Amino acid sequence: xxxxGIPHGFDKxxxxxxxxxxGPLPAAPVQExxxxxxxxxxxxxxxxxxxxxxxxxxxxxxxxxxxxxxQAQLHAFEAALRHARACxxxxxxxxxxxxxxxxxxxxxxxxxDEGLTHSQKRRPRxxxxxxxxxxxxQPAAARCGIALEDIHAIHExxxxxxxxxxxxxGDVPEALARxxxxxxxxxxxxxxxxxxxxxxxxxxxxxEYFVRAxxxxxxxxxxxEVFFEESAWSERLAYVRGLQLSHLLGSTTSxxxxxxxxxxxxxRGERIAPRIGTASCTHTSRLPSSGCRxx
Numbered sequence: 001x002x003x004x005g006i007p008h009g010f011d012k013x014x015x016x017x018x019x020x021x022x023g024p025l026p027a028a029p030v031q032e033x034x035x036x037x038x039x040x041x042x043x044x045x046x047x048x049x050x051x052x053x054x055x056x057x058x059x060x061x062x063x064x065x066x067x068x069x070x071q072a073q074l075h076a077f078e079a080a081l082r083h084a085r086a087c088x089x090x091x092x093x094x095x096x097x098x099x100x101x102x103x104x105x106x107x108x109x110x111x112x113d114e115g116l117t118h119s120q121k122r123r124p125r126x127x128x129x130x131x132x133x134x135x136x137x138q139p140a141a142a143r144c145g146i147a148l149e150d151i152h153a154i155h156e157x158x159x160x161x162x163x164x165x166x167x168x169x170g171d172v173p174e175a176l177a178r179x180x181x182x183x184x185x186x187x188x189x190x191x192x193x194x195x196x197x198x199x200x201x202x203x204x205x206x207x208e209y210f211v212r213a214x215x216x217x218x219x220x221x222x223x224x225e226v227f228f229e230e231s232a233w234s235e236r237l238a239y240v241r242g243l244q245l246s247h248l249l250g251s252t253t254s255x256x257x258x259x260x261x262x263x264x265x266x267x268r269g270e271r272i273a274p275r276i277g278t279a280s281c282t283h284t285s286r287l288p289s290s291g292c293r294x295x
Contacts, residue, residue, distance in 0.1 A: 050223065055081060068110075080227040112124060
């Protein structure tokens with residue numbers, strides 16, 4: 001995910017104030033910078049009505065001994081939840097909260113708790129995940145006063161399936177399809193994938209995370225705050241490209257990328273709105289991939 005800053009010339013609304021008043025994690029200064037070089041920026045004159053938070057891009061896997069390992073972006077998770085809590089404290093409704101999970105194989109057969117309904121399996125909340133995973137995120141959520149059942153769990157295989165379906169329809173312009181698929185990669189498919197492993201670019205999968213975090217069409221947010229940490233599976237360039245691709249594919253959500261450091265410090269970039277008049281291919285969402293490579 002990336003960095004963000006408040007656009008100049010804004011009249012500060014309650015939502016802008018909640019993003020400022022919450023600040024980063026304790027004793028961590030907030031840095032601001034101008035935004036992503038070369039990316040067209042459109043500053044809105046009025047703040048959006050609905051806000052959502054993507055609270056990190058963590059990774060889960062099962063070992064050969066059937067042990068669940070969690071590589072959690074806890075600094076990004078807690079930073080996002082602190083900002084969301086500040087919005088609530090300012091009198092706003094609780095923002096939509098999501099966490100993205102990279103993984104291999106089929107998510108629902110490996111990382112969910114038992115006894116869930118079909119609906120809960122299809123669109124899980126953090127409270128529906130395996131107890132091993134829940135225990136990692138629970139302390140930070142408790143410190144922020146936010147329940148795990150209020151946080152959506154976004155998973156990679158769902159993103160891959162939706163992107164594969166989108167490409168199969170033939171409705172994506174060739175120039176955009178080249179941003180979604182890495183034609184050079186012909187590795188065999190993994191369990192749960194619809195197509196060769198790595199064919200989908202990191203930017204494409206990140207785009208699906210953004211769209212899912214923003215919500216479905218009738219409940220979509222108009223402003224998405226993305227908090228992430230840089231890691232081997234979560235590189236900042238993928239987030240920048242994912243933001244650009246989101247808007248090219250028709251997303252109307254303004255997105256701000258917040259890079260969270262290893263001490264909890266938050267670097268905030270510009271809030272980027274889609275450019276009016278840009279050719280796009282409108283679609284609805286799903287999620288990303290571990291160890292993916294962009295062309």
